Structures are given as structure tokens and as C-alpha cells.
Amino acid sequence: MGLPDTNSAKNAILGAIRAINIPPAPLPPLQRSEWITYPDPAAQFAIVLASIGGTCETVADTAELNEKLRHLPAFTTARQIVNLVPHVNLPAEHLLKEQEIADPHHLVDVDLAIMPGEFAVAENGAVWCVTRHLRHRVLYFITQHLALVVPREQIVHNMHQAYERLAWGQAEFGLFLAGPSKTADIEQSLVIGAHGARSLTVFLV
Amino acid sequence: MTSLAIVDHPKKAAAFVADIDRAHWHDQSLWYVRIKRDKQAASLPEWELLRETASQIKANVVANLADYLEQFANEATKLGAVVHWARDAAEHNAIVLNILQSRGAQKIVKSKSMLTEECHLNPYLERHGIEVIDTDLGERIVQLAKEPPSHIVLPCIHYKKEEIGELFHEHLGTDKGAKDPKYLAEAARQHLREKFCGADAGITGVNFAIAETGGFVVCTNEGNADLGVSLPKLHIACLGIEKLLPRAADLGVFLRLLARSATGQPITTYSSHFHGPLPGGELHIVLVDNGRTDIAANPDFRRSLNCIRCGACMNTCPIYRRSGGHSYEATVPGPIGSILAPARDSAKYATLPHACSLCGSCSDVCPVKIDIHQQLLTWRKEIAARKQLKWSKRLGMQLTGWVFQHPWLYSTLGKMARWTLPWMPRFMLYHGLNPWGKQRELPSAPPQSFRELYAQRQKQQANGGSVTPQPSPHSPPSVYSASSKVN
Ligand code: SF4
Numbered sequence: 001m002g003l004p005d006t007n008s009a010k011n012a013i014l015g016a017i018r019a020i021n022i023p024p025a026p027l028p029p030l031q032r033s034e035w036i037t038y039p040d041p042a043a044q045f046a047i048v049l050a051s052i053g054g055t056c057e058t059v060a061d062t063a064e065l066n067e068k069l070r071h072l073p074a075f076t077t078a079r080q081i082v083n084l085v086p087h088v089n090l091p092a093e094h095l096l097k098e099q100e101i102a103d104p105h106h107l108v109d110v111d112l113a114i115m116p117g118e119f120a121v122a123e124n125g126a127v128w129c130v131t132r133h134l135r136h137r138v139l140y141f142i143t144q145h146l147a148l149v150v151p152r153e154q155i156v157h158n159m160h161q162a163y164e165r166l167a168w169g170q171a172e173f174g175l176f177l178a179g180p181s182k183t184a185d186i187e188q189s190l191v192i193g194a195h196g197a198r199s200l201t202v203f204l205v
Numbered sequence: 206m207t208s209l210a211i212v213d214h215p216k217k218a219a220a221f222v223a224d225i226d227r228a229h230w231h232d233q234s235l236w237y238v239r240i241k242r243d244k245q246a247a248s249l250p251e252w253e254l255l256r257e258t259a260s261q262i263k264a265n266v267v268a269n270l271a272d273y274l275e276q277f278a279n280e281a282t283k284l285g286a287v288v289h290w291a292r293d294a295a296e297h298n299a300i301v302l303n304i305l306q307s308r309g310a311q312k313i314v315k316s317k318s319m320l321t322e323e324c325h326l327n328p329y330l331e332r333h334g335i336e337v338i339d340t341d342l343g344e345r346i347v348q349l350a351k352e353p354p355s356h357i358v359l360p361c362i363h364y365k366k367e368e369i370g371e372l373f374h375e376h377l378g379t380d381k382g383a384k385d386p387k388y389l390a391e392a393a394r395q396h397l398r399e400k401f402c403g404a405d406a407g408i409t410g411v412n413f414a415i416a417e418t419g420g421f422v423v424c425t426n427e428g429n430a431d432l433g434v435s436l437p438k439l440h441i442a443c444l445g446i447e448k449l450l451p452r453a454a455d456l457g458v459f460l461r462l463l464a465r466s467a468t469g470q471p472i473t474t475y476s477s478h479f480h481g482p483l484p485g486g487e488l489h490i491v492l493v494d495n496g497r498t499d500i501a502a503n504p505d506f507r508r509s510l511n512c513i514r515c516g517a518c519m520n521t522c523p524i525y526r527r528s529g530g531h532s533y534e535a536t537v538p539g540p541i542g543s544i545l546a547p548a549r550d551s552a553k554y555a556t557l558p559h560a561c562s563l564c565g566s567c568s569d570v571c572p573v574k575i576d577i578h579q580q581l582l583t584w585r586k587e588i589a590a591r592k593q594l595k596w597s598k599r600l601g602m603q604l605t606g607w608v609f610q611h612p613w614l615y616s617t618l619g620k621m622a623r624w625t626l627p628w629m630p631r632f633m634l635y636h637g638l639n640p641w642g643k644q645r646e647l648p649s650a651p652p653q654s655f656r657e658l659y660a661q662r663q664k665q666q667a668n669g670g671s672v673t674p675q676p677s678p679h680s681p682p683s684v685y686s687a688s689s690k691v692n
Pocket of ligand 1: 466511512513514515516517518519541567570571572573574575577
């Protein structure tokens with residue numbers, strides 16, 4: 001069977017839709033006073049993140065961040081670590097330079113990735129992550145453990161505020177990441193660590 | 206793809222309910238998810254406003270669908286994606302196969318997509334010598350069992366862990382008798398990592414596509430969609446045309462509703478926004494109609510296109526919970542499936558709109574406010590008008606209709622029934638011709654009909670007295686009568 005002519009399919013579909021007479025329906029406004037806000041968004045974020053299997057650590061400065069990172073169980077047992085957060089200083093022995101790796105498949109043995117997060121969302125424990133600073137976006141998903149570092153003042157209350165912050169228009173991948181990878185497909189028992197990271201720690205600095 | 210077999214939901218459901226413990230367990234598993242959903246809905250005071258907003262956005266999408274599709278296709282192309290259009294399942298499958306073959310892709314990892322289920326993409330690709338691995342754990346389980354998913358969000362909700370252990374022992378070499386979910390999920394992780402690393406291409410569905418930006422969003426908890434399309438260079442995204450949203454900011458509304466309604470989580474673990482291909486890679490987007498414009502053309506059922514496939518209506522449906530997803534024999538089972546399937550083939554799926562107690566619970570939980578139970582009722586009328594009901598049901602309806610048209614007959618029959626029912630031996634009441642007596646006791650007949658009570662009351666009031674209805678010998682529990690609205 002040859003490839004169907006996608007142009008005639010396009011015209012047929014659009015033509016069929018245009019032939020339907022559907023009453024107009026205006027778009028509702030998205031900025032509303034009713035959307036939830038919290039007295040302490042950072043505290044709310046930490047509570048929700050804990051409820052979905054992640055951990056939130058608030059640290060005073062980079063020194064404390066480095067200290068806490070060195071004591072992460074995922075760090076102490078790691079053989080391969082990738083760090084993409086400037087200012088983070090870790091002993092070099094296990095550090096892998098992601099930029100020097102040509103084939104993403106070679107990241108399969110990364111135990112811990114330390115990555116920047118753009119901002120956090122209080123209502124659902126999600127962190128907005130982009131791939132601008134890295135060569136292989138698969139790192140977010142292939143690493144065994146993940147630590148995200150987010151500026152403490154970058155927390156929004158809800159998803160509407162989150163989208164107000166985002167800009168589009170170029171080819172780019174971004175995601176809301178909320179907690180470690182998980183599944184409940186076996187009799188609804190929650191298992192942490194399905195295909196992606198087995199743990200997620202978010203550092204608010 | 207139509208087959209001649211008529212779906213007999215009552216028969217299939219009866220087979221499921223025959224194992225009473227299992228049916229009960231299935232019911233409870235889904236109810237547990239429904240309770241989690243309620244907690245999440247209650248965590249947002251603006252929940253109803255969110256639903257209303259989502260519903261309005263969707264109405265706008267359907268009213269402007271052609272424009273949004275064109276806008277989406279233009280923007281996606283600008284970002285470097287290749288957009289394809291498919292009128293039906295056959296065209297969709299041919300397009301996907303062609304892309305794979307022309308790039309020599311042999312091993313495919315796929316993330317959960319009800320659209321590719323609907324198009325029967327897997328068997329089609331397999332017939333052409335391509336290996337397709339479903340990577341969502343629940344989907345992988347049903348794939349190993351050579352079954353379709355029984356639920357759109359919880360594909361293997363009908364499986365017990367012992368049975369999954371058995372499947373994994375056979376296919377993945379796990380220990381015989383192992384049933385610990387942690388152990389089994391770890392085995393699947395290892396097995397699927399190998400597949401991810403060896404894949405030539407990744408196929409995903411799409412949760413939401415954005416006309417304004419030409420991007421789309423895929424939501425998973427496991428991260429399987431992301432792993433599947435971040436290692437290989439080739440990504441094919443299969444997208445039903447109703448999945449469009451006008452603006453990126455609309456995602457704020459839908460991402461708040463989706464996971465809360467589906468599994469009772471505040472959001473899925475991964476909500477990935479794809480705009481254009483991986484650097485150096487290829488992204489193909491296949492826009493599929495496959496009957497959706499027909500639904501859009503019908504004002505009665507148009508709103509069923511609002512569905513965001515959260516599964517909440519299934520989790521709450523008393524029939525679905527007790528009859529199992531497979532009894533519907535439709536890609537999308539449950540309440541919303543019982544609207545969508547007859548739209549495809551009303552004769553084949555004529556029994557589905559009747560698999561409904563009209564309790565309205567589905568409409569109450571639906572995050573996009575589809576009037577599901579109303580549409581099911583409309584389908585029943587439609588199916589009756591098309592004379593697609595089974596003869597037994599048709600005869601029963603005609604008989605009942607005739608009785609209702611003759612009040613004297615109705616009241617006489619009622620009186621006779623109230624006299625005779627208490628004295629009837631069980632075998633005369635509980636048999637194949639009385640589906641109401643299956644698995645439940647009929648209520649005991651009241652000593653007086655409503656009509657008699659009413660007449661008595663009128664008479665006594667006329668005489669200035671008060672009325673005390675006579676209690677039935679087996680009067681129902683007090684909560685029951687307390688909530689009754691009949692005076
Ligand atoms: S009909 Fe509503 S409740 Fe049912 S799956 Fe679709 S969106 Fe969810």
C-alpha cells in the first residue's frame with residue numbers, strides 16, 4: 001500500500017469540519033482571582049512534594065547546598081555523577097562531563113544528575129525544567145537519582161501563574177517534573193522508580 | 206475496522222460477575238481511586254470553576270477546530286516537525302509504517318496511546334515485521350498477556366499481582382510465585398531499559414496539542430514516553446484532532462484537572478512539552494480524524510469530544526466497576542466509551558448505552574463537564590429508533606410502553622403483583638427472564654400502591670384526619686426511607 005496523499009486527507013478533514021455549522025463559543029479568561037494561593041508557597045511546595053514521593057530541602061547558601069549534596073545517599077553510593085548547576089562544587093572523581101558525551105546512550109549508567117530547575121509550583125510540587133543548558137535531554141529521565149536546584153524566590157502558587165511565566169516560539173523541550181518516577185500498575189500499589197529517577201530531591205536555595 | 210460480531214455487554218458482564226470475589230475486588234480497587242480523586246478535587250476551592258473553564262475552552266475548540274488545526278500544523282512545521290493528516294485508522298497506520306520503513310526502523314518503543322489502540326497500530330506494524338514494545342508498565346502487562354487494556358488510565362486494573370507474577374515468570378524470567386509489586390516493577394524496569402536503549406524510534410500519543418505554539422504535551426508518571434523519545438532520533442506522535450487547545454496558557458487549566466481526576470494526584474510526574482524535534486532528530490506528527498468530525502457534526506454528541514481521557518467516569522461508574530472493562534469490547538470502555546463506540550457503529554455497540562443506571566455519577570466527576578448520562582439516554586432513544594435493540598429488550602419495552610398507556614391495566618397488574626409476589630416460590634421469580642433478580646433480591650412488595658396511599662390520604666384529609674401509611678412487613682432500612690423524597 002502506498003503512502004496516502006496527506007494533502008488530500010488534510011483538505012478532506014478540514015473541509016468536513018468547515019461544513020459543520022457549530023455555534024460560536026467564546027474563550028474564557030484565564031486570569032482569575034479565584035485561583036488558589038497559599039500563605040507560604042515554599043512550605044506548601046515542600047508538603048506536596050513529600051506527598052508525591054519527593055524531598056524538599058531548603059538551604060541557606062551554596063556552601064550548605066554543597067554540604068547537603070555530599071550527604072545525599074544517592075551521592076555517597078554513586079559511581080557516575082553529572083552536575084549541571086554552576087557553583088556546585090563536588091569532588092571530581094565520579095563526575096562525568098555531559099557535554100563531552102556524543103551518544104545519549106552512554107548516559108545509561110549515570111547514578112545521580114544534579115540539574116537546575118527554573119521555578120517551582122506550590123499547588124502540585126512540580127518544577128519547570130528546560131534543556132537549554134544540556135546536550136542530552138534524556139539525562140532527566142535516564143539517571144537513577146535526580147537532584148534539582150531551584151532559587152528559593154522562584155515559587156509560584158498555581159499552574160496559571162506558571163504558564164504566565166513561560167514563553168514560546170522556538171524549538172525547545174521543557175517539562176513540569178513532580179517527584180520521582182512511579183507506577184501503581186500492579187494492584188494499585190505505589191512503586192517508586194518505574195523507568196525514570198528513583199528519587200528526587202529539590203533544593204530551594 | 207468493523208467486525209460483524211455484536212457486542213453483548215450483559216453476557217460479557219455476567220461472565221465477569223460470575224467470580225464474585227474478583228468482581229468485588231475490582232469494584233473496590235476502582236472505588237479507591239475515585240476516593241483519591243475526591244480528595245484532590247476538594248483540595249481546590251475553585252474546582253467547579255476549573256471544570257467550567259475547561260468545558261468552555263473545549264467548546265471553543267470544537268467550534269473553531271479547522272482553524273486551530275491549521276494553525277497548529279503551521280506552527281509545528283515552523284519548529285521543524287513534519288505534519289501528516291489521516292482520515293482514518295488505515296491511513297494513520299500506513300503513514301506510521303511508511304515513516305518507519307523508509308528510515309529502516311525495526312524496533313519501536315511506544316508509550317500509552319488510546320489512539321493507536323483505536324487504530325490497531327501494533328498488530329499492523331507487527332504484521333510488517335516491526336517489533337513494537339508498549340512501555341507503560343500496565344500496557345506492557347496486557348501486551349504480554351495478548352489482551353487489550355481494560356481501562357484507559359489503568360490498563361491492567363483487572364489483573365492480580367499473582368497473575369502478573371506468573372506472566373513475568375514466563376516472559377521475563379522472574380522467580381516463580383513472586384508477587385511483590387516492588388520486585389515485579391524492578392524486573393520490568395530492567396527489561397524495558399534494554400528496550401529503550403535498543404529502540405530505533407519512539408511513538409507517543411498526545412494529551413494536549415497547542416494551536417498557538419505548534420507544540421504538544423505528553424503526561425506520564427513513569428517517564429516512559431520521555432525515555433522512549435529522548436534516546437532514538439525518531440519520534441512519531443499520533444494525535445486525535447480533538448486534542449487541540451487554543452493557547453499554551455490553557456494547559457494551566459487542563460494539567461490541573463487531568464491527574465487529579467485520573468488518579469488523584471496533584472499532577473503527573475512528567476508533563477513534557479515537545480516543541481520541535483530533538484536536536485539532530487526527526488519529529489513526525491500524525492493528525493487523525495477517524496470518525497471525530499462525524500461526532501462533531503452531531504449536536505447531541507458533540508460534547509463527547511471534550512473528553513481528556515482521564516478515566517474518572519470509569520472509576521465511579523457502578524456498572525463499569527462491576528462488569529470489568531473488557532465487557533465493553535471497545536477501545537474506550539465505560540461511560541464515555543459507551544457514547545463514543547456507538548458513534549462508530551451503533552448496531553454493533555447497541556448494548557453499551559444500556560450498561561448504565563443513569564445515576565449521573567460520571568457527569569458529576571467529569572473534569573470537562575460532559576453530560577455523559579444525558580448522552581447515554583439520548584443514545585438509547587436513538588438506538589431504539591434505529592431498531593437496533595435486541596428482540597427481548599424491544600419486546601419488553603413495547604410491552605411496558607403498552608401497559609403504561611393503559612392506567613387501569615397498570616394498576617390491576619400492580620395489585621395482582623402485590624398479592625401474588627409474596628407467595629411466589631423462588632424459582633418463579635428468579636430465573637433467566639428476570640435480569641433484575643440476578644445477584645440481588647427483589648424488594649418486597651408494599652401492601653399499598655402509591656396511588657392507593659394517595660387516594661386514602663385525600664379521603665382522610667377531606668375528613669380532617671391525619672394519615673399513617675401502613676408499614677410494609679419487610680420495611681427498608683430507615684436511612685433509605687429518610688432519604689426518600691416521596692411524601
Ligand atoms: S468523559 Fe470525562 S470523566 Fe470520562 S474519561 Fe473523559 S474527561 Fe474523564
